[in-house]
Amino acid sequence: MKRPIEDEESSCAGAEPTESKQAKLASDSNNDAAVAATGNTRNCTINRRRGDVKKAILMLMYSGSGYYGMQRNTGFDTIEGALFDSLLAGGHITEEEYLSPGKLQFQRASKTDKGVSALAQVVSMKLNLSDADSLKADVNSRLPTQIRLLDVFRTTKNFNCKARVNHREYAYICPSYAFASKSRPIDITYRIDSTQLELLRSCLSRYKGTKNYYNFTSGRPPGDASCNRYIIDFTVGEPFEYRDAEFVELRxxxxxxxxxxxxxxxxxxIAIVKGYCRLEAMDAVFTYKRMDVPKAPGLGLLLNKINYGAYNEKYAAELGYSTVDWDRFEAERSEFKSSHILPEIYRGETDNRSMLEWLRTLTMHSYDFDRQDGPPTVFKQQQQQSEQPKQFEKDSQSEAASSEPNSAGALNTGS
Known part of the structure; x- marks a missing residue:
């Protein structure tokens, strides 16, 4: 393996240290003495001499349950907040760097929202990598068990973990009863049949390619070119059972x-497979005219992989850097999914009825073009619904009496 090219200029051999370097050496010595005397690392800098500090890649996985997303947000528990707390407590970053991550050239590969988990997340920053294994072990010892640092290693000095991504893969895990026909009551004993599964695959295949996703986000004006996104593929695996429920995983x-x-x-x-609107609705949704599209719960959403194929080929293969390769940790990721992520999804469905409660709202959507930027009657319907007893079984049975989809693919639910 080739020796990695040095990213930072090395000082000349035998050169006398400047006054500033002498001051820094004295500061480091004082820090080491303070740690030895008190054992307190919070305000001390351990092994932070500039010659040892390099740009690093950190590969992470976590359960998002109980956290307000990935990005640091003062006053809220976040994944980055827990990571920075652990780095500071271990003396791997300074107080100043903790308060101003830009000094570390910190970057994240992807944001995840409140409650969203990740089996693959990457951040990059400048760290001392003279003993990367010890750094990893120390940080993991301070992190909650639902956040794990899989690896930390050196990369090029200009590496940007967000800009270098080739593509991202998300998974969405939900109970299969989410796709049951609206004409039948559903419960945890439901098992999806081949007809529903094939219709789901047909729906997902319509997303492939470069399309305008204006109707799938918010806060962007009509005609915004940034709404054009490229989808490589959208698939669903075979159903699997977890405890007493059947689940499907979309990727x-x-x-x-x-x-x-x-x-x-x-x-x-989900709305199409259940029968609330026709498959043809997907021919009209990729326009700059606002349509009423329901938003599924966030519980089952999972950042599954981040691909760095071009980086791995150019820098790992040619220059000897470690690869950002998730397959190296397949066993750890699979075990973490089973022990931390699937139990949270199951608990959210059985205790909080996340999907069941959301399915009840599907009758509130028009699945048609709105006269304004948003469905004009949804808030009124939500208010009326909140005043009624939440009896899911009765609501499920009454779904059969709902109006049938019209020829344009819209469900006429009235006001």
Missing amino acids: VRGQSFMLHQIRKMVGLA
């Missing part, structure tokens, strides 16, 4: 995604 790969995009893609697919 979507794309270059990038907008706020709420995947949840709305799943929401529209």
Whole structure:
């Protein structure tokens, strides 16, 4: 393996340290002495001499349950907040760097929203990598068990973990009863049949290619070119059983995604498979005219993989850097999914009835073009619904009496 090319200039051999370097050496010595005397690392800098600091890649996985997303947000528990707390407590970053991550050239590969988990997340920053294994072990010892640092290693000095991504893969795990026909009551004993599964695959295949996803996000004006996104594929695996319920896992790969995009893609697919609108609705939704598209719950959304194929080929293969390769940790990721992520999804469905409660709202959507930027009657319907007893079984049975889809693919639900 070739020796990695040095990213930072090395000082000349035998050169006398400048006054500033002498001051820094004295500061490091004082820090080491303070740690030895008190054992307190919070305000001390351990092994932070500039010659040892390099740009690093950190490969992470986490359960998003109980966290307000990935990005640091003062006053809220976030994944980045927990990571920075652990780095600071271990003396791997300074107080100043903790408060100003830009000094570390910090970057994240992807944002995840409140409650969203990840089996593959990457951040990059400048760290001391003189003993990367010890750094990894120390940080993991301080992190909650639902956040794990899989690996930390050196990369090029200009590496940007967000810009270098080739594509991202998200999974959406939900109970199969989400796709049951609206004409039948549903419960945890439901098992999806081949007809429903094939219709679901047909829906998901319509997302492939470059399309306008204006109707799958919010806060962007009509005609915004940034709503054009490229989807590589959108598939569904074979159903699987977890405890006493059957689940399906949908996987979507794309270059990038907008706020709420995947949840709305799943929401529209569920509405079509259940019979609230026709498959032809997907021919009209990719326009700059606002349509009413339901947004599926966030509980089952999972950042599954981040692909760095071009980086791995150019820098790992040619220059000897480690690869950002998730297959190296397949066993750890599979075990983490089974022990931390699937139990949270199951608990959310059985205790909080996340999907069941959301399915009840599907009758509130028009699945048609709105006269304004948003469904004009939804808020009134929500208010009326909140005043009624939440009896899911009766609501499910009454779904059969709902209006049939019209020829344009819209469900006429009235006011």
